[in-house]
Amino acid sequence: MNQVYYLSALWVMKLFLSPYPLCSITHPLVVLAYVIGFLIGEQIRDQAYGGSRKWKLYSGLFILLKRKIRLTKVALLQVLKSAFMIFRGIVMGHVRTHV
Numbered sequence: 001m002n003q004v005y006y007l008s009a010l011w012v013m014k015l016f017l018s019p020y021p022l023c024s025i026t027h028p029l030v031v032l033a034y035v036i037g038f039l040i041g042e043q044i045r046d047q048a049y050g051g052s053r054k055w056k057l058y059s060g061l062f063i064l065l066k067r068k069i070r071l072t073k074v075a076l077l078q079v080l081k082s083a084f085m086i087f088r089g090i091v092m093g094h095v096r097t098h099v
Contacts, residue, residue, distance in 0.1 A: 037061050039086055043079040044069060 041060030048069045049055040063069065071079065 034061070035090075036083070036087065037064050039083040040064055040079065043083045043086075044071065047071060047075055047079055 038060045041062070041064030043060075045055060045058060045060050045063045048063070048071070049058075058067065
């Protein structure tokens with residue numbers, strides 16, 4: 001029997017409030033996994049639904065985890081590249097340097 005694990009807000013709050021010593025490692029990993037999943041799902045949603053009415057119905061993480069959307073290899077690589085560029089922009093930021 002396959003078990004399905006859901007990343008609910010209640011579970012995340014329980015995780016953040018737990019007193020275990022490994023939580024200092026677990027918290028950033030959970031947030032990082034959530035952000036990466038969300039960004040990839042948003043890009044898949046943009047690719048699959050474009051400007052249709054269904055675009056507003058689903059979040060990016062729901063698209064990634066629940067919907068069975070098939071993309072070509074080229075489209076999938078484009079989605080991953082776009083998500084990586086957004087993630088890199090968040091992490092690195094744009095810092096002006098006056099050299």
